[in-house]
Amino acid sequence: MKKLICITGPTGSGKTNAAIQLAIHYQTEILSFDSRQFYHEMQIGTAPPSSEELNLVHHHFIHCRSIHDEYNASTYADDALSLLKKLFETHDLVIMVGGSGLYLRAVIDGFSQIPASNPIIRQALNNKLEMEGLDSLQNELLQADPIYYQQVDIYNPARLIRALEVIRDTGKPYSEALKNKSKKHHNFTPLIFMLNPRREVLYKSLNQRVDKMMQEGLVDEAKRLFPFRSAPPLQTVGYKELFMYLDGEYSLEESIDKIKQHTRNYAKRQITWFKKMQPELWPTHIQQAIERIDMFNQ
Numbered sequence: 001m002k003k004l005i006c007i008t009g010p011t012g013s014g015k016t017n018a019a020i021q022l023a024i025h026y027q028t029e030i031l032s033f034d035s036r037q038f039y040h041e042m043q044i045g046t047a048p049p050s051s052e053e054l055n056l057v058h059h060h061f062i063h064c065r066s067i068h069d070e071y072n073a074s075t076y077a078d079d080a081l082s083l084l085k086k087l088f089e090t091h092d093l094v095i096m097v098g099g100s101g102l103y104l105r106a107v108i109d110g111f112s113q114i115p116a117s118n119p120i121i122r123q124a125l126n127n128k129l130e131m132e133g134l135d136s137l138q139n140e141l142l143q144a145d146p147i148y149y150q151q152v153d154i155y156n157p158a159r160l161i162r163a164l165e166v167i168r169d170t171g172k173p174y175s176e177a178l179k180n181k182s183k184k185h186h187n188f189t190p191l192i193f194m195l196n197p198r199r200e201v202l203y204k205s206l207n208q209r210v211d212k213m214m215q216e217g218l219v220d221e222a223k224r225l226f227p228f229r230s231a232p233p234l235q236t237v238g239y240k241e242l243f244m245y246l247d248g249e250y251s252l253e254e255s256i257d258k259i260k261q262h263t264r265n266y267a268k269r270q271i272t273w274f275k276k277m278q279p280e281l282w283p284t285h286i287q288q289a290i291e292r293i294d295m296f297n298q
Helices: 015-026 051-056 073-087 101-108 119-132 134-144 157-170 174-178 199-216 218-228 240-246 252-275 286-295
Strands: 002-008 030-032 093-097 188-194
Touching: 002 015, 002 101, 015 030, 015 051, 015 093, 015 286, 030 073, 073 093, 073 101, 101 252, 119 134, 119 157, 134 157, 157 174, 188 286, 199 218, 199 252, 218 240, 240 252
Parallel strands: 002 093, 002 188, 030 093
Antiparallel strands: none
């Protein structure tokens, strides 16, 4: 049976380096399931692999889409499974790495059978967002579906609106809809590893990474993307706070502080999400991971 080695964990936990080490050892390729890194316009704020890292191993789904494209977990799952079928013709093992749990689950478990969009409800929610602000959507979701509230990026209005749209349309929690999978049968067996550094180590790393992004020109990148700030991919940590700075709502210092705070909050929600997938914890040394993989499914 073919092996799909999935490396997950919160943002800033070292997933990219772990995946590259494994890919080099097994002479294989890497699929990213980090939905923030799909878009070629977002070069700095998504912390993609460096050009040197991309040259070490063949990566897929990095900077492969435009922010103007419509791309979601269901479409990604179709694309990823099609690619995996081809890769497994020449490889016994393939690596997946990323921090977007919904996209990984769509590949492994099948995508949820969620009701189609309801334009009337969606417009009402967009009006609520415009008139009452993001807090109003967050509070409604917390009351209607506290389970999904703990998993979702609560600073992403597109995700909040989609969940609330389904809740209002069906009268049921969105988390319940996510459980209704269209089960897929694969020619591979997944093994999921999770990197989970100590909280103080992770938070220090995240703060340093934000400072590094600012030095690399994240403000200038945000300025270039500002005219397109309503695009769904840009409703994410790092860009939204800088757009508010460019709008005069925050000082630059306040914006940076908010990015760090929201990044830490996002990392905590990622940890909650991935723990529910019951992954194996990433071992202390890469050699231990290799030994576990070699034993897997023997």
